[in-house]
Amino acid sequence: MQSIEVKDAPDIPGEGKPRRNACSPDMLLDLPPEATTLYENFLHGVKGGKFLGRRPIVNGVAQPYVWQTYSEIQQRVANFGSGLCKFGLKTKAFLGFFSINTPKYVIAELACNQYNFISVPLYDTLGADALKFIINQTGLEFVFTTSNKGRILLDMKESLPTLKTIIISDDVDQDFIKRANELKVQVIDFKTVENDGKTHKAEEVNPKSDDIATICYTSGTTGMPKGVVLTHKNLMSVVCSFIFLGEKGKMIKFTKDDVHISYLPLAHVYEKAIEIVFIYAGVAIGFYQGDILKLFDDIAELKPTIFISVPRLLNRIYDNVLASVKGKSITQWMFTTAYNAKKNGLSKGQIDHWLWDNLVFSFARARLGGRVRVIMSAAAPISPDIIDFLKICFSVNVFEAYGQTESYFVFKEYYKEPKKTREVLDKYGWCHTGDIGMWDELGRLVIVDRVKNIFKLAQGEYIAPEKIENVYCKHELVAQAFVYGESLKTSLVAIIVPDRDALILWAKQNNLEKYSFEELCELQETKKHILQALINHGKTNDLKGFENVKNIHLTSESFSVKNDLLTPNFKLKRPQAKIKFQKEIEKLYSEVI
Structure with a gap:
């Protein structure tokens, strides 16, 4: 058990019993005795040794890190x-x-x-x-x-x-x-x-x-x-x-030999809090150039031992790794064989494999510099399949943080x-987060969605759109998804941003290479193919019938912070997305039979 109910806690109508970490059942933690501020x-x-590193830019070219x-x-x-x-x-x-x-x-x-x-x-x-x-x-x-x-x-x-x-x-x-x-x-x-x-x-x-x-x-x-x-x-x-948690063996112990790449915004509490933890341990912190498109170039140079990220970026790593082996018969067979062998090992608590790690998965580890020993995801829910994928391909512990x-x-x-x-903050001091969660059989908190995101369809079924979007974004053809529904409708529709590389590859395989990415997004043939692919993908990933979208609109413009469709921590701004795509949504519903 990961958490247990607090002994002798009062019963409050409509509320469950408070729970504590099973490693500390009788008390709340306070502060490190030697560091209270x-x-x-x-x-x-x-x-610690080296602390802050950056890449000088000389004639437009990023140089090695200086510390x-x-x-x-x-x-x-x-x-x-x-x-x-x-x-x-x-x-x-x-x-x-x-x-x-x-x-x-x-x-x-x-x-x-x-x-x-x-x-x-x-x-x-x-x-x-x-x-x-x-x-x-x-x-x-x-x-x-x-x-x-x-x-x-x-x-x-x-x-x-x-x-x-x-x-x-x-x-x-x-x-x-x-x-x-x-x-x-x-x-x-x-x-x-x-x-x-x-x-x-x-x-x-x-x-x-x-x-x-x-x-x-x-x-x-x-x-x-x-x-x-x-x-x-x-x-x-x-x-x-x-x-x-480190002392109890529930978390990696960070040391002065660790290296972190700082690219998530320090203005957000996720990066701020994690860097505070790293500073306590004397971890070296290297900064990206400031251009997210050059992040993996910075990672290759820095070779971090810690990779702190969000589901949106980890999903892209998943897509890119799978896309790199797809269609290469021998390579794909070896990858699948190795992947299944290691997945079987996960059930026994094994994340390493002496043969497959060196023979098959070294190329994946190289994408994060080759030295990463822990990955952490937070800010939004991440699919269990993605967590398994990261453990298998990178042979590391993967932690999902909530806060x-x-x-x-x-x-x-x-x-x-x-x-x-x-x-x-209620009168008892509890913080009402606005998240919808549940306790699983091991006493782990599972976040389902946000209260304000959940909605009903006309037939009374509750929909958690983020769950569906996470499923769709695992498909190689999908870069981003906005799933929409309302209580007067019986079905869902979605705005899909296709993955540029995957879509262009599909176009070449289907004699559509004369079209640009933007033009492909406007083709009915493309829309029909992606919609059917998502329906099949949804069924494979246990989406219920009413959870699968019935119509989609393809857009070549990515959801971003710049166009006000993402928060700085890459969460979808649903009200803004609804406003931006209102005409497209109305058209999608008019086409649904």
Whole structure:
């Protein structure tokens, strides 16, 4: 059993008994005794070796990673924090972060932790309205940013009355400086803050565990984001959990020999929390170039030992590996034979095979650099088949993590939103997540979907669309899927983004190579083929009849953060998708017999 009911817990009508991890049945974990704040967490990791790595770009070409050690970064953190004090940032004041992941981002956050400032992440692609909302709600005066993101802030300055100072982490031109001066915004170079702090030391005011560490805004799929107020204790409870699970053999123990690639947004609590855990252990953190299309080039260079990801990307790895062996008779036969042999071994707790790992699966491991020893997935449900696939092909432990911004030792409140806080935190202190879950026979929490995602069809059947989308996205021809239904209809329809490479290959095999990818998406022949393929695929994967879509529309435009169809953590924005594809949905239903 993975969890058990709490002894002598009161019976509350309509609620099940609370449960605890079976490894700790009688008590809740608290904090690591030697690290009760994020600043102390960093001090614990300083004994490690190399810390932050990046790839310099020379003439447009990414170079090998260059590193700074924990000790070197410790000095820079102290200098930068001292410099922030010199430029007027007060204890417990807010510092905004509007940037992709970089070493300087981490240095600035660590400085906040040391000098008791409060970080306020701004999602890289939240959109103007949400940015304006967050900056104005928190009254941000100081923002750490890059030159391209800084221009966005300057363009919005008339709507941002509190913004006074921009700290730029890269180079800016004179036009930028001139524009900022006209708008009465002070622009300070990151190095200037660091150097001033080095020569004018400010007294540290280290935080306590109950002090606020960050206001992390949720990237909700509807409305304005909510500011989740997280204390140092909230975030350090995650470290305590990882330490405890590692000691019990339920989680990998991370060490200074591990290497992590940072590409998921640090503005999101998933990456933020996991990096806090890694810093405690002295793990080396290498950053991607900033272009997700070049991620696997960065992975090949870095050769991480840890791969933290989300289902959307792991599903693509699954598709690409299978596509690389399909149609190659001997290769496909060997892969299938090896795969089935290792799958049989999984039932016995075996993830390694002396022959097949070297003979067949080495090419798959190379896609993640060849050294990965653990994979973790979170942010959305992942198919059990994908987990098995990752264990088989990469010969590693695969962990599926569950959590939300609000649920790290239960958050303090939504910033300046008492009504919304009361809707989520009840009088007993329980956090109502909005997820639909169940306990399985081993006491594991299984998340089925979101309350707001579940809907009924006209005949009364409940539909969990994300479950169906996950099934469809496992098909080689499907890159992304949006499954839609409503209570006045008896069937489902879907918007499908085909996989470009797989569709072009299919076109060549069916004498349709004269058509471009965009043109293929408009062909009735393509639509008919993919619809039938999905129906067959759904049946194979145990979808019920009413769960299979009856009609589809193909689009060549991917769902993305840029076109507002995905959150920064790659979750589908259903209300926005419905609005964008409203005409197509109406047409699909008109065609259903």
